Amino acid sequence: MSLAEPAALPVAASAPARLHILNRFSHRFKASLPAYLLLLPSLIFLALFTYGAMGRVFVDALYQRATPKAPLRFVGLDNINAVLADPAFTGAVVNNLIYAVGTAIPSIALALLFALALSRTNAVTSALRAALFLPVLIPMVAASALFLFIFLPNVGLLDYYIGRFLPVLPNWLGDSDIALYAIMVITIWKNAGYYMLFFLAGLQAVPEDVMEAAHLDGAGPYQRLRHIILPELKPTFLFVIVIATLNAVTQVDHVFVMTKGGPSNSTSLVLFYIYEQAVEHYDIGKASAATLLTLAALMGLTALSFRTMANREGGA
Amino acid sequence: MTLIDRLFKDTPLATRREITPKLGFALTVLLAIVWLIPFLWMGVATLRPPSDGINAMAELMPSLKPTLDNIRDAWEIGDFPRYALNTTIICTGILSVQFVTITLAGFAFARLDFAGKSLIFYLFLMQLMLVPVLLIVPNLSLVAQLGLYDTLIGVMMPFFASAFGTFLMRQAFEAIPTELEDAALIDGASLLQRIRHIYVPLSMPSFSAFAIISVTSHWNDFLWPLMVINSPDKRPLTVGLSVFTATAEGTQAWGTIAAGTLMVIAPLLVTFLIFQKRFISSFVTSGIK
16 A cells, blocks of 8 residues: 655656665565465456457447458447448437437336335345345246247236236337337346345334324325435445446347347337448448447446445545 | 234234235235246146146136146156256366365465555456356357367356456355464464365365355256257257246147246255245345346
8 A cells, every 4th residue: 555655756867766665566466476476366257258358349330341351441430320320220329319318217207116115124124025026036038938828919917817807919029119118127127126126225224213203293104215314325226326327238138039129120229230231241340349339338328427426425 | 813923923012003014915926926827827737637628728716636647747848857968967066166266365365465456456346347147259259269069168267257256255255353373383284284174174065155156047047058069969968958848838738838847947946945034144145246
């Protein structure tokens, strides 16, 4: 922790003094060696698959092949421009924004309701918490397999039980106006129980005596929620919103299994677009450009939220 | 004393007569039931004989003549034993290497003082912000260059270092009193011996918390193995299930799909129901992952 120490040496650095600094550094490096050796295994894998991958995305986004077998040539920002001009990409971005807002808000609202209702621990609430948490554990692919049948036209679970109340049976996954919303239902079902955990933890911080005092002052349940509980949960909200947004971009396996982006691209999301470019069109340049844009957007968002959080803590 | 009164008996006396919390609770109970319906259907459909026909498939009342035919079909057609083996290899492979890397790095951050500590700390922190799924394209070309395309090692490799695990272990090691280590130091124990015999045994709860998060998330991984694996006999459960579902959907074999899904998620569900408390607390810490 004493990196700054050499600066405190006399300014007139004569030759022996400079040697002295050098010695200190080599001594310090020697003292640090065991730590570096312990960190080495982790750093190798991080260098390969995190920082190296980041660098690769930057470089790959600048190159393009005319045909899959043609040599690579430098194209500068052409890939980025091509991606931004691609209606399939902008469509995927719009879909992903709708998907993010349409999954984050309902799942967070439900999570808050669940946490408020189940904040006390007894046998009944533990069982209910477990029931609501079960979908979090299962793979998105397994959830997709179950919901494929639930959304199956005519004979599926939804049509079988609810269809008789509807004038026309919608084709849940086959109608381009509905499919994205059907996909969103699965995400909400899967994530609400996860976010509930954070609200349950956050609710522990709400002081019971303040709640009772507020009640004595005549505050009803709604007022206590609005003026005591919600302000106390603000950091939890911020945190859960960040996770929900990240999930809206990364946790989209059901699109691959259930709709493959269709019908007519109505459920194509950004990660699916990247996958299509890389795996189906072998267009690494465009896939990297799209990855770069997505990473930039997400890192901007996390940085912003960290700053808001830091500001809040600093101001408090 | 009615059931509702019993449930609310530990609420503060003053608020016990309010109606809104009870409505919220009732709504939650209702939604919890709705939340369980897909699982209920999965169980009922697995045991329903195919002779009941497609029109009875959605019926949530269990069949009167339950059968294990669907499970047998899924087991035979789907090659699930092979998929389960691959997933097990992937999860244990990742976890064993992670245990080594996070223990060593966690110890360095917790107990050693070295030049550039905060810089390296931020390098680790960056991994938490760069979600690995987004780096599939560059990582796939790297895995291919290393000659690991279509191998299980290729699936595991990007996850061998874990910033989340490192921070978890750092926290656990910092809580261990240095006096214990000093005693071992006097006895002449080397650095690795001290980690192995003092720090690791005392940090088991953190290891198990990390194991839960690591295994569940890699058990459920889909997109990355889908890209790396090409041969059918190297597929993990998730990729296998998606291929199986696509085939069985064509023949409307929903009972077998339900049985296949059940096989994929049963190990996780059973472990969860046994270690419920541990799972929940691990998942709360995983928020920063």
